[in-house]
Amino acid sequence: MNLQIQPEAASERAVEHDQLFFFITALTIFFTVVVGGILLFLAVKYRCTNSKVDRSNAPYHNTRLEVAWSVIPLLLAMLVFFWSTKQFISLTNAPKDATDIFVIGKQWMWHVQHANGIRENNEMHVPVGRPIRLTMISQDVIHAFYIPEFRLQWQVVPGRYTQMWFTPTKPGRYHIFCAMHCGAQHSEMGGYVYVLPQAEFQQWVENGGNRFQPQPKTMAEAGKQIWDKYACGSCHGPKDNERGPSLYALFNSKRKLKNGVEVVADADYIRDSIYNPAARMTAGYENTMSPYTKEQISEEQMLNVIEYIKTLGIAPSAPSGTTPTTPDPLTLRTSNEGDMTR
Amino acid sequence: MSAVAGPTVAPGPEERTNYLNKSHTIKSWLLTGDHKRIAILYLISVSFFFFLGSLAASMIRLELTSPTGTMMSSEAYNKMFTAHGVIMIFFFLIPAIPAVLGNFLIPLMVGARDLAFPRLNLASWYLYVLGGLFGIVAICMGGVDTGWTFYTPYSSLYSNSQVTLTICGAFVAGFSSIFTGINFIATIHKMRAPGLTWFKLPLFVWATYATSIIIVLGTPVVAITLLLVVAERVFHFGVFSPELGGDPVLFQHLFWFYSHPAVYIMILPGMGVISELIACFSRRKVFGYEFVAFSSLAIAGIGFLVWGHHMFVTSQSMYQGVVFSFLTFLVAIPSAIKVFNWTSTIYKGSVHWNAPFVWALGFMGLFLIGGLTGLYLGSLSTDVHLTGTYFIVAHFHYVMVGGTIMAFMGGLHFWWPKMFGRMYPDSWGKASAIITFFGFNFTFFPQFVVGYLGMPRRYHYYYFEPTWQVWHVLSTVGASILAIGFILPAFYLTWSIKNGKPAGPNPWGAKGLEWETDSPPPTENFRHPPIVTEGAYNYDPVADAEAVAKSAAKAGD
Ligand SMILES: [Cu+2]
Numbered sequence: 001m002n003l004q005i006q007p008e009a010a011s012e013r014a015v016e017h018d019q020l021f022f023f024i025t026a027l028t029i030f031f032t033v034v035v036g037g038i039l040l041f042l043a044v045k046y047r048c049t050n051s052k053v054d055r056s057n058a059p060y061h062n063t064r065l066e067v068a069w070s071v072i073p074l075l076l077a078m079l080v081f082f083w084s085t086k087q088f089i090s091l092t093n094a095p096k097d098a099t100d101i102f103v104i105g106k107q108w109m110w111h112v113q114h115a116n117g118i119r120e121n122n123e124m125h126v127p128v129g130r131p132i133r134l135t136m137i138s139q140d141v142i143h144a145f146y147i148p149e150f151r152l153q154w155q156v157v158p159g160r161y162t163q164m165w166f167t168p169t170k171p172g173r174y175h176i177f178c179a180m181h182c183g184a185q186h187s188e189m190g191g192y193v194y195v196l197p198q199a200e201f202q203q204w205v206e207n208g209g210n211r212f213q214p215q216p217k218t219m220a221e222a223g224k225q226i227w228d229k230y231a232c233g234s235c236h237g238p239k240d241n242e243r244g245p246s247l248y249a250l251f252n253s254k255r256k257l258k259n260g261v262e263v264v265a266d267a268d269y270i271r272d273s274i275y276n277p278a279a280r281m282t283a284g285y286e287n288t289m290s291p292y293t294k295e296q297i298s299e300e301q302m303l304n305v306i307e308y309i310k311t312l313g314i315a316p317s318a319p320s321g322t323t324p325t326t327p328d329p330l331t332l333r334t335s336n337e338g339d340m341t342r
Numbered sequence: 343m344s345a346v347a348g349p350t351v352a353p354g355p356e357e358r359t360n361y362l363n364k365s366h367t368i369k370s371w372l373l374t375g376d377h378k379r380i381a382i383l384y385l386i387s388v389s390f391f392f393f394l395g396s397l398a399a400s401m402i403r404l405e406l407t408s409p410t411g412t413m414m415s416s417e418a419y420n421k422m423f424t425a426h427g428v429i430m431i432f433f434f435l436i437p438a439i440p441a442v443l444g445n446f447l448i449p450l451m452v453g454a455r456d457l458a459f460p461r462l463n464l465a466s467w468y469l470y471v472l473g474g475l476f477g478i479v480a481i482c483m484g485g486v487d488t489g490w491t492f493y494t495p496y497s498s499l500y501s502n503s504q505v506t507l508t509i510c511g512a513f514v515a516g517f518s519s520i521f522t523g524i525n526f527i528a529t530i531h532k533m534r535a536p537g538l539t540w541f542k543l544p545l546f547v548w549a550t551y552a553t554s555i556i557i558v559l560g561t562p563v564v565a566i567t568l569l570l571v572v573a574e575r576v577f578h579f580g581v582f583s584p585e586l587g588g589d590p591v592l593f594q595h596l597f598w599f600y601s602h603p604a605v606y607i608m609i610l611p612g613m614g615v616i617s618e619l620i621a622c623f624s625r626r627k628v629f630g631y632e633f634v635a636f637s638s639l640a641i642a643g644i645g646f647l648v649w650g651h652h653m654f655v656t657s658q659s660m661y662q663g664v665v666f667s668f669l670t671f672l673v674a675i676p677s678a679i680k681v682f683n684w685t686s687t688i689y690k691g692s693v694h695w696n697a698p699f700v701w702a703l704g705f706m707g708l709f710l711i712g713g714l715t716g717l718y719l720g721s722l723s724t725d726v727h728l729t730g731t732y733f734i735v736a737h738f739h740y741v742m743v744g745g746t747i748m749a750f751m752g753g754l755h756f757w758w759p760k761m762f763g764r765m766y767p768d769s770w771g772k773a774s775a776i777i778t779f780f781g782f783n784f785t786f787f788p789q790f791v792v793g794y795l796g797m798p799r800r801y802h803y804y805y806f807e808p809t810w811q812v813w814h815v816l817s818t819v820g821a822s823i824l825a826i827g828f829i830l831p832a833f834y835l836t837w838s839i840k841n842g843k844p845a846g847p848n849p850w851g852a853k854g855l856e857w858e859t860d861s862p863p864p865t866e867n868f869r870h871p872p873i874v875t876e877g878a879y880n881y882d883p884v885a886d887a888e889a890v891a892k893s894a895a896k897a898g899d
């Protein structure tokens with residue numbers, strides 16, 4: 001079995017961080033072994049049954065020694081302090097030409113907005129080799145945006161913006177975690193950063209946030225592309241979950257609303273629920289979905305989405321909590337399996 | 343230590359009246375003003391809460407063996423780790439050493455009849471129990487899910503759990519610590535025996551004194567802070583939530599202003615215990631006594647200026663981060679000084695490998711790792727990666743469990759014969775110290791790795807990164823070994839109360855006023871008030887080793 005003990009280092013900072021990390025590790029091992037070793041050695045050597053050792057004139061004071069073992073650790077500590085602080089200061093000063101991306105945290109998902117208008121949920125696409133600056137805020141409680149492969153974490157606080165920046169160095173897919181306890185589904189508040197080669201990233205932007213967009217053959221296929229683009233499945237999975245009700249077998253079924261009224265989920269209902277979710281909330285849910293504007297989903301696209309939702313049929317009987325098959329980092333997620341969980 | 347003219351012939355412990363057999367009614371226990379009885383009451387109650395907290399810990403460890411959980415919902419899991427944290431910190435680690443060993447020993451060590459304010463002492467125990475009851479009621483009514491840190495605005499506006507009740511419990515328990523702290527400060531200042539000057543005091547007294555200062559200065563801050571959370575939650579009095587015009591980061595400042603020093607409330611008394619154990623079992627005066635004594639005060643002082651290291655990745659300014667990091671490195675130095683002085687104390691000593699000494703060695707090993715891994719977290723750049731992950735969980739368990747609990751167990755094994763007048767089997771004591779040491783490393787070392795790999799703490803599921811499972815399984819296996827290390831003492835120590843062989847006043851050949859009176863001591867502590875003429879730890883390793891050799895030769899004949 002291939003046991004991993006080091007996370008991938010996928011940003012400039014990650015490499016620098018690890019040098020410092022291993023230096024501190026060396027210090028830790030050195031002092032643990034040396035001090036622990038001396039301690040054990042002395043405790044064994046001077047055991048009371050050993051009458052062969054000299055115990056006379058045992059010292060009780062040695063000011064020089066006290067100064068030495070205060071100053072040497074202090075100097076080492078200062079070395080770590082300056083090294084570490086230098087990295088930290090550069091971490092808080094983003095390069096002027098950094099690309100801005102905006103992140104909004106809320107229980108329990110991440111909204112990502114690009115300056116060019118592309119919006120993503122629980123996913124963030126970035127080009128390799130370019131500095132990226134994140135400006136982050138929370139809509140409710142404190143979260144923390146954490147990408148271990150970049151060795152980067154910062155709290156996402158309600159009421160004020162926080163910033164961090166990074167330069168990804170390796171194309172690939174990396175975890176996004178929430179690292180501040182934020183309620184029931186804290187552990188599932190995550191997603192992925194996709195670091196794309198420059199050309200591929202350009203294509204992604206041109207496709208309006210879809211990586212490889214095959215020409216859709218049917219309306220439903222076109223609808224699925226919109227569905228994937230906004231990661232609708234991350235809240236509306238095959239089964240009802242705390243984030244949102246399932247939309248499987250939705251079309252023309254009866255829905256109970258929050259106000260007690262029962263409605264038939266026809267095309268009008270679905271359209272209303274996307275443009276103005278607050279108007280007709282499903283029973284048992286709070287209004288946590290942000291409404292979509294017609295710039296985001298045009299009337300034309302809306303028809304496609306409705307066609308796609310019609311095809312959702314009966315939910316596959318997915319055993320809850322199974323590991324979703326992780327798609328190859330750089331290929332489009334084609335199945336709905338991933339939607340269940342992320 | 344000095345001239346106590348009391349008889350030293352040791353009759354069986356039952357024959358003389360002592361604080362235990364003086365009266366047997368429940369009333370005489372519940373209304374006692376005797377610091378030794380109050381210490382026993384505390385011992386029983388903190389053990390009960392330690393058991394509860396460990397139960398929660400075992401559930402957490404079982405749940406994490408699978409990436410998709412084994413038996414709980416995420417809500418239940420969050421309540422479980424919160425219960426574990428709140429119980430262990432507020433109801434076990436903070437009171438354990440001061441309220442049990444401190445209560446029992448401070449008057450004995452300074453040669454006093456009791457603490458300065460016996461009724462305040464009893465009141466502190468009642469407050470502790472009341473606080474504990476609040477906590478238990480909160481658990482019975484569904485529990486609380488905020489984590490022991492109660493971060494706002496989650497705790498004040500968003501959580502649908504028993505936040506208010508739990509906070510009331512912590513608030514009341516806080517006053518119990520304050521009462522104990524005031525009592526210790528007054529006693530150490532005003533009630534030392536004639537001749538017992540500050541620099542003749544045992545280092546445990548110095549450490550407890552430094553701890554009491556932190557308790558008295560720090561606890562009121564967290565008490566008020568927690569009340570403000572309740573005010574915001576119940577009356578929508580805006581302090582911390584931006585929706586109500588407050589500042590969520592303000593809570594972190596106020597909370598850590600106490601809760602960082604609280605780490606020292608947990609570890610300083612433990613360091614005091616270790617000084618006593620190392621001195622006694624190597625039959626040496628502690629090397630660099632003044633440095634060890636003042637390092638406790640230095641830790642207490644600088645400890646109040648480092649709270650911001652919990653907030654490097656919050657929205658505080660970069661300059662704040664740099665200053666707090668610098669001070670954090672400074673506060674590490676006094677701890678290092680202690681470790682080096684303890685090690686030097688053993689040099690040219692006459693080392694007796696009894697159970698308390700083995701616990702003390704265990705403390706040193708774990709505290710070394712715990713302290714050194716603090717470097718990663720006090721340093722800004724590495725903290726940005728590691729904070730909020732399992733790395734931090736591992737680090738503070740090394741300090742607080744590895745440090746405080748090992749010291750508590752060491753101290754309990756050392757003074758147990760004094761408390762109950764009977765010896766426990768030494769080999770069992772050594773065995774459980776060794777089992778605990780290995781079980782502990784087995785449990786928490788894997789958490790350093792999984793933290794560095796990027797697993798955030800307080801995660802119920804990790805199906806999105808199943809490679810972490812192996813570390814969690816290791817950790818859970820370790821935890822079951824650790825459990826054995828803690829369950830064993832419960833049996834042999836309890837067994838010894840009735841069946842151990844009588845200890846006599848001074849079974850270890852230790853120096854210190856507490857060893858000059860009976861075991862168990864009489865209610866008034868000393869039959870004749872002691873007068874102190876010599877300094878602490880007046881051991882003679884040469885004579886001791888000769889005596890050991892002589893008795894070995896005699897046994898060989
Ligand atoms: Cu979270």
Ligand SMILES: [Cu+2]
Pocket residue numbers: 601602605649651652
């Ligand atoms: Cu701290």
